Amino acid sequence: MLNLYRPEALTDFSQPANVAAFQAALNTVKARIGQTYPLVINGQSIALDKTFDTINPARPAEVLARFADGTADHADQAIQAATEAFKTWQYVPVKDRARYLLRAAAEMRRRKHEFSALMVLEAGKTWYEADADTSEAIDFLDYYARQAVRIADASDQLTPYPPEQLGYYNIPLGVGAVIPPWNFPNAIPTGMLGAALVTGNTVVFKPAEQTPWIAWHIAELFWQQGLPSGVLNFLTGPGEVVGARMVQSPLTRFISFTGSKAVGLWIYEQAAKVQPGQRWLKRAILEMGGKDAVLVDETADLEAAAQGIVQSAFGFQGQKCSAGSRAIIVGSVYDQVVGRVVELTKKLSIAAPDSGPKVDQGPVIEPDAFNRILNYIEIGASEGKILTGGHAVETESSGYFIEPTVIGDVPWDARVAQEEIFGPVLSIIRAADFDDALRIANSTEYGLTGAVFSQDRARLERARQEFNVGNLYFNRKCTGALVGVHPFGGFNLSGTDSKAGGPEYLLLFTQPKSVSERL
Ligand code: NAD
Numbered sequence: 437m438l439n440l441y442r443p444e445a446l447t448d449f450s451q452p453a454n455v456a457a458f459q460a461a462l463n464t465v466k467a468r469i470g471q472t473y474p475l476v477i478n479g480q481s482i483a484l485d486k487t488f489d490t491i492n493p494a495r496p497a498e499v500l501a502r503f504a505d506g507t508a509d510h511a512d513q514a515i516q517a518a519t520e521a522f523k524t525w526q527y528v529p530v531k532d533r534a535r536y537l538l539r540a541a542a543e544m545r546r547r548k549h550e551f552s553a554l555m556v557l558e559a560g561k562t563w564y565e566a567d568a569d570t571s572e573a574i575d576f577l578d579y580y581a582r583q584a585v586r587i588a589d590a591s592d593q594l595t596p597y598p599p600e601q602l603g604y605y606n607i608p609l610g611v612g613a614v615i616p617p618w619n620f621p622n623a624i625p626t627g628m629l630g631a632a633l634v635t636g637n638t639v640v641f642k643p644a645e646q647t648p649w650i651a652w653h654i655a656e657l658f659w660q661q662g663l664p665s666g667v668l669n670f671l672t673g674p675g676e677v678v679g680a681r682m683v684q685s686p687l688t689r690f691i692s693f694t695g696s697k698a699v700g701l702w703i704y705e706q707a708a709k710v711q712p713g714q715r716w717l718k719r720a721i722l723e724m725g726g727k728d729a730v731l732v733d734e735t736a737d738l739e740a741a742a743q744g745i746v747q748s749a750f751g752f753q754g755q756k757c758s759a760g761s762r763a764i765i766v767g768s769v770y771d772q773v774v775g776r777v778v779e780l781t782k783k784l785s786i787a788a789p790d791s792g793p794k795v796d797q798g799p800v801i802e803p804d805a806f807n808r809i810l811n812y813i814e815i816g817a818s819e820g821k822i823l824t825g826g827h828a829v830e831t832e833s834s835g836y837f838i839e840p841t842v843i844g845d846v847p848w849d850a851r852v853a854q855e856e857i858f859g860p861v862l863s864i865i866r867a868a869d870f871d872d873a874l875r876i877a878n879s880t881e882y883g884l885t886g887a888v889f890s891q892d893r894a895r896l897e898r899a900r901q902e903f904n905v906g907n908l909y910f911n912r913k914c915t916g917a918l919v920g921v922h923p924f925g926g927f928n929l930s931g932t933d934s935k936a937g938g939p940e941y942l943l944l945f946t947q948p949k950s951v952s953e954r955l
Contacts, residue, residue, distance in 0.1 A: 438538075441579050443918045444545070444571040449563055449793035458563060461549035462790055465557065472502040473652050475510055475672060478517035479665030482510070488672075490649050493560040493799040494788035495833040500558055503648045506673030511640065511681035514669040518611040518638040519687050521666030526608045526636045530588040533634050534581040536661045540630075541577035543657060544570065551622055554650040556789045559621050560798035560836075563789065565752045568916070569622045573654075575919035576627035576937065583942050584634040590948065603951035606943060608636030609719060610689030613682035615675070615703075617695040618801060619755050621647035626654050627919075627936055628692045633658070633667065635945040637690070640669045642679050644695075646801050648672045675699070683707060686714035690945070692721045694757075697856070697929055700724040721944050723931040725856040726884030728905070728914050729762040729877040733870045733890045734769045740911065741889035742776035748887065748913040749862040750784060750840045753800050757930070758885040758907065758915045762853055763864045764873045770866050774844055777864070778824045781840050786829055799836040800859050806836040809859030812852055813841055816861065819853075820846035825860070848876040856882070870895050878904050884926030887914035906933050 447454050474481040484504035492498040544551060551573070552566035561569065590604045612632045616625040625643060632639050643651030655670045671678055683691055683706050693703050700722045707720040730748050732741040748760025765773050789798040800806050806828070813826055825841030838860055846853050846863040853863045867873035870890070877886055886905040890896055896910055906926040907917055917924040923938025925931060934944055 438582050438585070441582050441920055443921060444574045446564075446571055447548070447567045455793055458549045458553065458793070461553040462556065464550060465553040469498070469500050473504065473648070473672070475504045475506050475514075476655065476659075476670040477510065477514045478520070478669065488645065490558060490646065492557050493801055494790070494835040494837075496835065497833065501649045501652075503672040506671050506678045508677055508681040510671060510673070511678045512685065514640040514671045515611055515682065515685045515687045517666040517669050518640055521664060522608075522610055522638040525638050525664060525667050528636065530584050530634070530636070533636060534584050536658070536663060537577045537581035537630050537634050539661045540657050541574050541581070543660070544574050544577070544626075548574070551650070551653060554653060555621055555647075558647050558649045559618060560789055560801060561752060562795050562798055563793040566789075569620055572620070572623035572919060573626035576623065577630045579920045579937060580627070580630045580634050580942060583939065587942055587946070597952075599955045601953045601955055603949075605949045605951070606635070606946035607949050609945060609947055610637060610716070611687055612637045612639045612945070613679070613688050613691045613693075614639045614641045615679050615682070615691065615693045615695065616644060618644035618646035619752070619757070621650045622654065624694050625651055628694070629654065629658065629668065631942055631945050632692060633663070635942050637945055638667045640671050640682055642671045642673070642675070642682060645672075645674065680706075684711060686711040688718060689716055690719040690721065692945075694723040697724045700931065719944070721932055721934045723757070723925055723934060723936070724929060725858070725882060726757045726759070726926060726930050727762060727854060727856050727880040727882045728758055728760050728885040729764050730760040730887040730914055731873045731877055731889065731899070731903075732763065732765045732769065732773055733873065733888075733892065733895060734766050735891040736769070736889035737891070737911070738769060738773055739776065742773055742780060744887060744889060744913045745773070745777050745862070746780040746784075748915050750781065750797065750860050751915050753797055753838070753840075754860040754862075755800065755805075755858055756915055757926075758917065759858075760885075760887060760914045761857060761862060763862060764867050764876050765864060766867050766869055766873055774823065774864055777862070778842055781824050781842050781862075784840050786837055786839065788833070788835060797837075797840060797860065800838055801836070803836065805859060806838065809838055809857060809861060812855075812857045812859070812861060816841075816843040816846065816850075816852040816863065819850035820844055820863065848879055854880050874899065874902055878902070881929045882926065883928040884930040885909070885914040887912060904928070906930065906935070
């Protein structure tokens with residue numbers, strides 16, 4: 437009997453012992469810099485001459501590791517291996533499959549700082565953000581292990597019909613293409629892999645090109661638990677080559693994707709095409725972008741609201757799908773809240789995240805992102821008024837640092853108020869009143885997260901119904917969803933609202949089979 441799931445506690449970096457332990461993990465991980473990693477298909481390592489680098493965005497000249505540059509042929513081989521492995525893995529009892537996840541969770545908990553340290557270097561996460569990411573990864577493993585056992589046999593939900601004996605089983609789908617983004621490079625892949633495997637599917641795991649190093653360690657963690665060969669295949673390479681082939685293969689049964697709207701929409705379309713030889717309709721589980729808003733009215737605790745806005749906007753440099761990249765503030769308290777937001781933003785420290793736990797802002801992920809964000813800041817300067825930030829930060833190491841930037845008096849329909857920037861840029865919009873604020877909040881094509889700061893019960897209840905997002909928070913920030921506590925996923929063009937970390941998530945990786953025996 438499993439004990440109750442509880443979220444993993446975050447590390448308290450005010451404790452010197454925790455700081456020392458994290459520093460030691462950083463040193464351990466730094467000693468691994470410079471290795472070359474293969475593809476792993478059917479348990480076999482395949483080294484390729486052609487590789488690509490993964491770097492530290494705080495010091496781009498620092499090549500952390502090299503990864504095999506896989507091709508569409510490798511994707512086919514990996515899918516074939518997963519297809520073979522599915523023949524037996526699908527019948528492994530669910531409790532045994534769950535044990536793989538529980539063991540992986542226990543091991544990741546033991547090596548928690550090591551996994552976080554990899555993200556500090558490869559993704560530019562601060563210690564706090566990296567620790568939260570690893571905690572979430574552990575939570576997914578622990579939570580899905582329990583959920584898998586719960587949902588496997590749903591026969592007791594049927595209406596009895598004697599003398600027939602009824603069965604209702606949630607069985608696996610087949611081979612999954614697991615395609616995560618780089619921004620939660622531990623939690624999201626671990627969650628997707630855990631969900632797919634524990635329900636009896638086999639997978640090809642293609643990490644984001646920016647974060648294959650941490651991905652390798654996740655795959656290795658699963659293999660170390662003794663997974664049979666071919667159950668989890670590791671395939672690095674360009675998304676538009678290997679990822680695209682995984683999506684289009686007739687042997688792929690489902691796609692578990694998190695990433696940008698553009699790629700998500702393309703996958704949705706491709707998944708709908710039945711390829712020659714394909715014998716099923718592919719399932720597409722797609723989680724995409726957001727343009728999330730924090731709403732503040734005149735009854736709110738304004739200090740809490742300002743804190744919530746800054747945390748939501750700038751955690752991990754605003755590179756979260758849940759980031760509160762819009763603040764919508766009712767006119768009568770606009771100046772007061774904006775003044776405090778600017779004050780708090782100016783206090784955020786910017787440095788290479790491996791320099792210590794007190795860094796608030798690291799670099800953005802890569803040159804493309806760096807240029808895109810600076811371009812949006814220019815657009816924002818013409819659409820509104822830059823109140824703080826607005827520039828790149830020069831460093832000796834040429835890291836991709838950008839000042840946390842607040843743009844005030846942004847019209848609700850401006851580009852910086854409608855398009856996902858995915859960087860440390862906050863657009864502040866003035867609303868006439870609460871009604872206007874709610875209308876503005878719902879005005880984008882997305883619908884992922886949102887927050888309302890208000891003490892007015894009737895308004896909160898209106899927002900509960902009318903604020904059209906998958907994850908709504910009252911009087912707190914709009915980021916930081918916890919597994920099992922805040923099932924996570926968005927409406928509209930934010931995706932298929934799969935609610936990762938929720939009680940129904942695993943059903944997306946299964947199909948129910950109804951069996952009746954006349955006794
Ligand atoms: P991205 O779309 O560029 O890449 C995501 C993944 O898709 C990567 O692994 C990439 O290699 C792969 N890919 C790219 N082209 C492909 C193709 N043609 N076929 C198959 N795979 C392909 O996104 P990103 O920059 O890695 O991530 C940032 C985006 O992710 C943001 O829009 C963010 O909002 C979103 N996101 C959403 C959630 C959520 O839960 N809704 C969570 C995290 C991130």
